Amino acid sequence: MQINFLAILVAALATLPVGFIWYNPKVFGTIWMNETGMTEEKAKGANMFKIFGLTILFSFMIAFILEFLVIHQFGASGMVGGPAAADxxxxxxxxxxxxxxxxxxxxxxxxxxxxxxxxxxxxxVGINALFERKSWKYILINGGYFIVCLTIMGGIICAWEN
Structure with a gap:
């Protein structure tokens, strides 16, 4: 088994449209802004290059490890000592x-x-939110986002054969 970096990249990038939809004011965006204390003024003052750049990096890291969780054949490779031994x-x-x-x-x-x-x-998300004294709405909105993203990411990674 070889790591499929293209599938990982596509899966990582899939989080962006999900986020655009999920956090849209017509979906959960307004509730999320209320729960986090975010305002339009704060949002406009953000360094979007930094935010989206790091979002893609972190999503890539998530997708990278997700590949080993969704593709069972990596377990077979690991059982024989890794890709070099498997060959x-x-x-x-x-x-x-x-x-x-x-x-x-x-x-x-x-x-x-x-x-x-x-x-x-x-x-x-829930543990952090509890210590930050965030609401259940906050937990469910952010946790739900990751559930949807990981579901889509897992599907992309698993179905995409080299």
């Missing part, structure tokens, strides 16, 4: 002939992405 093990090649494309669908990746969002991202 010389006949048992690995036999396994990949039989199961190399098993569960490599958008639907399956989306399921694992959803589970990662629900059981990993949402609790992280």
């Amino acid at each position: 010389i093990k006949p048992s690995y090649h036999a396994f990949m002939v039989d199961y190399g494309t098993a569960y490599r669908t958008f639907k399956h990746g989306a399921l694992h992405g959803f589970m990662t969002g629900l059981f990993f991202a949402l609790p992280i």
